Amino acid sequence: MRHLKINWGTAVVLAFIGFIVFILSFVIRMNTQKKYDHQLVTEAYYARELSFQEDMDREQKTRREGMDPRIERTKKGIHIDFPDHLKPEEISGSISLYRPSDSKEDFEISVKLSGRRLIIPDEKLLPGRWNVEIDWQYGENHYLTHKKIMY
Template identity: 50%
Template sequence: MKFNWGTGIVIAFVGFISFIMYFVINMNTNKDLDHDLVTEDYYKQELEFQNDIDKEKNAKALAENINWKKTEDGIIIVFPESLEVNSITGKVFLYRPSNKQFDFETDISLSSHNLLIPDKRLLDGRWNIKVDWQYNGKSYLYKKEIVY
């Protein structure tokens, strides 16, 4: 068989396509390179985005907003002292960007102005915390990126 320019170009195309296909298949099947979506119901949350903006505006209008602090026991979410504890309801959602298996949600039930998220549920690294809470019929939202 005679090797000429046409044969070389065909071999180069086949080699290049094989190279690209190897990486496409490898990226789709390798679990180490798996990246999760932020949320499965993205479009539903997009429709509720204006509500979140209004809730954040309500939270910024408070004299004192929610704070958090890291302790040996975990993360303590501190609610404003001026509010009555029994009237605060809502949910706390912790989102782990690197792995959705570690995401969790907990209800707010307070006996003091502090809510403890135990250390056993938290891995070192970045977390996005979202506190969606209500007080006397008004909704508030607190979002923060934290490194634990």
């Protein structure tokens, strides 16, 4: 029987080629298979980036004036309570729920209140992280609140 001898230079080249093949197969798999779908958090990501400073100013105004709605997770869903001193019928706007792991689960609801509390039922919410954005107005004032929730 003959023994095949490989010197160390050949072994290094073979290891390097193996590593390159592994990396290329990984890159190809990540770009072609649907289960590794990588997308932007929101569809209009770059457009939203342009209004970033305006949004920060609105959030600071909301906190400064004590107008942050209270957002809490319960067994029944997400409860959003607007400040007590406001008239519910004069509050309008929208609530957007973004799911960082899957943009197909994102949804938005309109703010129409008869009382101070709005409930987002748990059947609409999958377990995991949700980014809640409340973009609302009361009279002539516009407010913005963001909160991350684990559901």
